[in-house]
Amino acid sequence: MVVSPFIAIDWGTTNRRAYRVEDGRIAATLRSPQGVSTTPADAYAQELAAIRAELGDLPVLMAGMVGSTIGWRVAPYVAVPADIADIAAQLTWIDDRTAIVPGLSFTRSGHGDVMRGEEVQLLGAALAGQVPADALLCQPGTHCKWVELTGGKVTAFTTAMTGELFALLKGGGVLAPQLAAPVAAGDAFREGVREGAKRDLAASLFGIRAAHVLGLRDDADAASYASGVLIGSDVAARIGDGRDVHLVADGDLATLYATAIETLNGRALVSGCEAAFIAGITQIRKLSA
Known part of the structure; x- marks a missing residue:
């Protein structure tokens, strides 16, 4: 299936990266320090309109902290085990052309953990053939994510x-x-x-x-x-x-x-x-x- 052009936004706490994606490739990129921590609650629609003005009047998928309690709208977590299809089935729609990707949650023996945004990259790495379907994955950062991937699904993870x-x-x-x-x-x-x-x-x-x-x-x-x-x-x-x-x-x-x-x-x-x-x-x- 050929995917028509769309805009993908990785909208984190302290920065934002927006991509025009055509045929699974990056056609254009916009980078901004306008993360959710500095975006007023009533400013998201205006910010998105500005992104569309630059990258095209296209459907938009957003991932990251934009779907958190400090973001635009809460996108409820998907409990693991989960793969990319489970995530795609539970998007939070702003309108018929704009959606937020949910994060993942993990609970075991009274311990809980959550992630937003990293799940797209980590599962995407498996889809792109960068990592095997069964692997220990690590995405370092302010909050480092350690993920157990089993059969292409996230089955457990830890945040440090x-x-x-x-x-x-x-x-x-x-x-x-x-x-x-x-x-x-x-x-x-x-x-x-x-x-x-x-x-x-x-x-x-x-x-x-x-x-x-x-x-x-x-x-x-x-x-x-x-x-x-x-x-x-x-x-x-x-x-x-x-x-x-x-x-x-x-x-x-x-x-x-x-x-x-x-x-x-x-x-x-x-x-x-x-x-x-x-x-x-x-x-x-x-x-x-």
Whole structure:
């Protein structure tokens, strides 16, 4: 089935990416810092009209935090196990040409988890042949997602606040003055990964302060070490003694997580986010048109 042109929007908390999609390929892109956190409740229709004015008067599919309680309209979660067809069957329609993709929810033994937006990329990666139908997937970010894919369905997932914790440490508190340097995937980062794998996170983080006071580590390496501690703790909790991890990630985060996974005896296989998102959102469009 040929999918007619449409607009796909990945509308997150702090930014927005809109794509004109033709035949499953990106024909044009608009990027904006206008995330849902800075979009007034009564401004979404106007923002969407402006996007259509740039990319064409086309049907629109939106994913991400635009469907949350702080977005345009709540798109209820789909409980896992779920695949792309389950998501496509439960769109929230704004009008007959505009819909929001639901997120996913997971509950087990009193524990709950949710995601919005990542499900399109992660399932899209499988549809695009970037990852196998049975795999452990990771999408790092402010809130890192770890997903078990079984038979092409999301069957379980865990969210770790790894990136947000690092931002909080950099933004204030006793460690902040030491964490100003850029993070690099070098020796200090790998040392931090091995420390984080002990999963004594609170003590490991205070050790950064102690190393500064006692002159045991150059402050230029402190940010890399701290990042390694946090990412190492996150990775160690997921891969045990080593496992293949399919990273759906780009740029520095892909490099850092791949380094951490391999430091802890896993194998990292990296694929890009944008192509995965387009594959996922195109299939949703195909199934819902």
